[in-house]
Amino acid sequence: MASKQILSPLPGTFYRRSSPDQPPYKDKGDSVAEGDVIGLVEVMKSFNEVKADTAGTVVEFLVENEDPVMAGQPLVELDG
Amino acid sequence: MPITSLLIANRGEIAVRIVRAARELGIRTVQAHSDADADMLAVRLADDAVSIGPPHAAKSYLNIDAIVEAARAKGVDAIHPGYGFLAENADFADAIEAAGMIFVGPSGSNIRLLGDKVAARQAADAAGVPTVPGSEGRIDDVAAARAVVDEIGYPVLVKAAAGGGGRGIRVITSAEEFDRLVPQAAAEAQAAFGDGGLYIEKLIARARHVEVQVLGDGTDVVHCYERECSLQRRRQKVWEEAPAAMLDDDIRQSLCAAAVALAKSVGYRGAGTAEFLYDDETRDFYFIEMNTRIQVEHPVTELVTGIDLVREMILIAGGEPLRLAQDDIAVSGHAIECRINAEDPYNDFMPFPGTVAGLTVPGGPGVRFDTMLYPGYAIPPFYDSLLGKLIVWDDSRDAALARLDGALAEFDVEGVTTTAPLHQALVRDDDVRAGAFHTKFLEQWLEREPLGEVKKREVAG
Numbered sequence: 348m349a350s351k352q353i354l355s356p357l358p359g360t361f362y363r364r365s366s367p368d369q370p371p372y373k374d375k376g377d378s379v380a381e382g383d384v385i386g387l388v389e390v391m392k393s394f395n396e397v398k399a400d401t402a403g404t405v406v407e408f409l410v411e412n413e414d415p416v417m418a419g420q421p422l423v424e425l426d427g
Numbered sequence: 428m429p430i431t432s433l434l435i436a437n438r439g440e441i442a443v444r445i446v447r448a449a450r451e452l453g454i455r456t457v458q459a460h461s462d463a464d465a466d467m468l469a470v471r472l473a474d475d476a477v478s479i480g481p482p483h484a485a486k487s488y489l490n491i492d493a494i495v496e497a498a499r500a501k502g503v504d505a506i507h508p509g510y511g512f513l514a515e516n517a518d519f520a521d522a523i524e525a526a527g528m529i530f531v532g533p534s535g536s537n538i539r540l541l542g543d544k545v546a547a548r549q550a551a552d553a554a555g556v557p558t559v560p561g562s563e564g565r566i567d568d569v570a571a572a573r574a575v576v577d578e579i580g581y582p583v584l585v586k587a588a589a590g591g592g593g594r595g596i597r598v599i600t601s602a603e604e605f606d607r608l609v610p611q612a613a614a615e616a617q618a619a620f621g622d623g624g625l626y627i628e629k630l631i632a633r634a635r636h637v638e639v640q641v642l643g644d645g646t647d648v649v650h651c652y653e654r655e656c657s658l659q660r661r662r663q664k665v666w667e668e669a670p671a672a673m674l675d676d677d678i679r680q681s682l683c684a685a686a687v688a689l690a691k692s693v694g695y696r697g698a699g700t701a702e703f704l705y706d707d708e709t710r711d712f713y714f715i716e717m718n719t720r721i722q723v724e725h726p727v728t729e730l731v732t733g734i735d736l737v738r739e740m741i742l743i744a745g746g747e748p749l750r751l752a753q754d755d756i757a758v759s760g761h762a763i764e765c766r767i768n769a770e771d772p773y774n775d776f777m778p779f780p781g782t783v784a785g786l787t788v789p790g791g792p793g794v795r796f797d798t799m800l801y802p803g804y805a806i807p808p809f810y811d812s813l814l815g816k817l818i819v820w821d822d823s824r825d826a827a828l829a830r831l832d833g834a835l836a837e838f839d840v841e842g843v844t845t846t847a848p849l850h851q852a853l854v855r856d857d858d859v860r861a862g863a864f865h866t867k868f869l870e871q872w873l874e875r876e877p878l879g880e881v882k883k884r885e886v887a888g
Contacts, residue, residue, distance in 0.1 A: 358780060358808040360483055391769065391778035391812040415463065415482040415809060 351401050352409070352421040353379075359390035361397075361422060363412045371412075373423070377405050385423055388416060403427035430454055430505040430529060430745040434477075434498040435469060437509025438488065440799045440815055441721070442469035445507050448737035457501045459494060461487035463807040468799040477501055482809045488512040491519050495526050505529035505744060511811070514720040515542055531744040533643075533697045533719045540693060541717040551714045554692040556685040559704070559713045561628035572609050572627055579629045585609060587616035588624035598630055631713065633865045634704035636664075637671045639686035640728045642739055643695035644749045650683040651732050652758050654724055658853070658869045660776070665846075665869060666853060667724035667764045669731045672824050672862045673707060682712055689717065698725075698740040704866075723766070723816070726797060730762035730820040761824040763831050765850040767798075767838075768812040772849040772878055780808040784842030789834035793820040793827075796838075806843065814845060824862070828854055852877050 355361065363371040363386050373385050384396045403425030410422055432455040435445045446456045446469050458473035463482035470476040477497045480487035487493065489512055498506050506523050508514040508531065521535040532538070541547050548558050560579040565588040566572050576583055582600040585608070597612050599605050609625070617623035636659065640651040655671035656664040670679070686701035700718045705711075725736045734756065742750065770776040782805045788796050798815025800806075806814070819834055821827040832854045838847055853859045856877070858868070 360809055390808040391780060391810065393778050413483050413485070 349427075350406065351403055351425045351427075353385055353397065353399055353401065353423045353425065355388055355416040355418060355420045355422050356397065357388045357390050357395055358418045359388040359395075359416060361410050361412070361414050361416045362387040362389065362394075363408065373405050375405050375407060379403055379405060379423075379425060397422065399425075401425065428504070428746055430531075430741060432457065432501075432503040432505070433531070433741070434459055434494070434501060434503045434506045435473065435509065436479075436488065436494045436498075436506050437512055437514075438464050438467060438469065438799075438810060439813060440797050441509040441723070442467070443472060443799050444737055444797055445469075445509060446472045448735060448741060449507075452738060452741060454741070455503075457498075457503055459488075459497055461809075463809055466804070468801055468804070475501060482807065484512065484810065491516070491522050494519075495522050495528075498523070498528060499526060503528065505531055505741075507531040507741070508720065510720050510723060515718070517542065529744050531697070531740055533695055533699065537693055537695060538719045541699075541719050544716070547716060548714075550693060551689055554685075554688045556689045556701075556714045557712060559629055559631065559715075562626055565624040565626055567624055569609055569613070572625060573605070575627045576605060579627075581605075582630040582632060584628045584630045585612050586626045586628070587612070587620055587622070588626045589616065589620035589622035631704050631706055633708070633867075634706050635671070635673070635864070636702065636866050637674065637682065637705045637712065638700050638702040638722075639683050640722075640725070640736070641686050641690045641695065641699050641701065642736070642743065642749060642751070643690050643697065643699065644743050644747070645694050645696040647749050648687045648690040648695055649749060649751055649753045649756060650687050651728050651734055651736070651756055653679060653682060654727055656724060657864050657866050658859075659866055660869050660873065664724060665766055666850065667727055668824075669727035669762050670758050671705075672761065674705070675710065678705075678710055678712065685712075685714070689714070697743055698736050723813070724764050726795060726816060726818045727762040727764045730793075730795070730818060731758045731760055732756055733759070760820055760822045761827045762818060762820045763824075763827050764816050764818040765831070765835070765853075766813060766846070767815045767817060767840075767850075768846045769806055769814050769843055770812050770846050771844045772846050776846070778808070778812050779844040780806045780812075781843040782806070783840055785839070786841070787837060787839040789817070789837035791830075791834075793830055794834050795819070800840065814840070814843070817850075825860075828860055848878060 379399045383399045386397045406424040433449045434457045449456045456473040457475045458469045459479045479493045513519040517535040517539040520530040523530040562575045585597045613623040635657045654669045656667040658666040702715045703712045769779045795818045819830045
């Protein structure tokens with residue numbers, strides 16, 4: 348099983364949920380299909396969905412909720 | 428006691444503005460910054476700097492404890508909040524005072540009062556300042572609704588008293604629509620919110636946004652005349668002017684007097700802005716809200732009155748009485764401000780953080796550029812997109828428009844996409860040149876895609 352990563356398309360602040368009172372889009376062990384939303388990146392007060400460009404199972408998130416991210420930075424590691 | 432040292436609890440262009448104003452007063456400046464802002468221009472210009480936390484604003488610029496602690500550690504007398512972030516947070520003002528320092532702004536109780544929509548409306552009513560006509564509170568039957576509409580006239584907005592976020596709002600333009608829609612609105616409100624109560628407000632269909640700058644010392648209040656900020660996109664101001672060229676002088680006088688009356692009635696201290704909607708067909712104006720801080724667009728007022736508003740607010744906070752009487756304040760010429768944002772006007776204003784490869788700032792008489800940019804600066808993606816404000820002054824509005832056109836042609840930020848092309852198109856638009864606009868004008872104008880006419884510049888770097 349190959350390990351794959353989903354990269355942040357934009358620089359900004361990473362969020363794992365659509366709003367603070369919602370569950371995370373994806374958790375460890377969840378399966379991810381291509382096109383699934385795995386989080387949000389806020390760039391200058393504009394919120395952008397991060398969609399998976401590959402499928403697999405979440406091994407781990409590489410950044411925490413509300414962490415700053417750079418464009419191209421790996422956000423999540425997938426197996427499969 | 429005069430302020431001798433000041434912590435600036437903000438970032439971007441306004442932090443630069445405050446550092447400069449304080450420096451001219453001989454005040455030692457300490458610039459607070461998040462970890463993402465360690466190399467920002469205000470940090471470079473200030474005497475000292477202090478980190479207040481991680482990039483995420485909730486953990487730094489919105490963190491009251493971290494800011495008060497940083498101010499205490501640096502031994503400053505006072506904290507300037509700028510605009511946005513904690514500038515209108517009464518708890519922040521109270522925490523600073525409780526820590527034995529000065530908050531550069533009004534008292535926490537003033538911020539609390541004027542920040543509450545209902546309380547502010549009541550304060551305005553009590554001071555004799557016109558508010559948008561409507562029901563005094565909730566209305567529970569059709570007959571009472573009818574009585575309100577008979578008094579204020581059509582068109583009206585009918586809202587569910589228990590609603591929110593734009594839900595359950597109807598526009599009613601005639602008695603026929605009233606008979607059909609009001610019972611329906613009450614039934615829907617009952618079904619949606621379990622509460623059939625309604626609220627009725629006059630619909631101000633085509634209004635200008637006009638606002639009055641005031642300065643108070645807790646006892647006396649003066650006004651520095653008005654600004655017009657009708658060109659807005661998604662309720663964000665894009666272009667501002669002083670004075671409001673289309674305002675008749677008798678209306679100007681009563682508008683400014685209303686703002687002073689409101690500020691005086693609450694014992695206002697510091698710089699503040701009373702915002703109004705102005706209907707130029709009926710010549711009626713209505714108070715919307717009072718902003719208890721310095722505003723982004725304050726420079727247009729500075730250019731037409733010659734008053735340094737940031738300096739005045741620092742002096743007032745240090746305990747000085749107002750240095751200007753109303754008769755000392757006069758308007759000369761006309762000023763226009765364009766907000767230059769890191770957004771792509773050709774792509775639905777998508778934010779565009781990046782690194783400034785080169786910067787060409789326009790010059791000449793009557794041209795001012797308030798910014799935090801410098802060549803090589805990497806614009807962080809964590810905060811708002813305002814990069815700077817291009818402000819021009821000339822002796823008439825027509826001359827100011829010509830000066831702005833020239834200044835925009837000189838202006839260039841390499842490596843970053845900005846809204847400058849939007850302003851180039853606006854400054855040449857016939858309606859904008861004629862001052863024929865209202866608060867919905869820009870959004871309707873953008874739907875016609877006028878930017879196709881302006882040649883898109885290649886982004887270098």
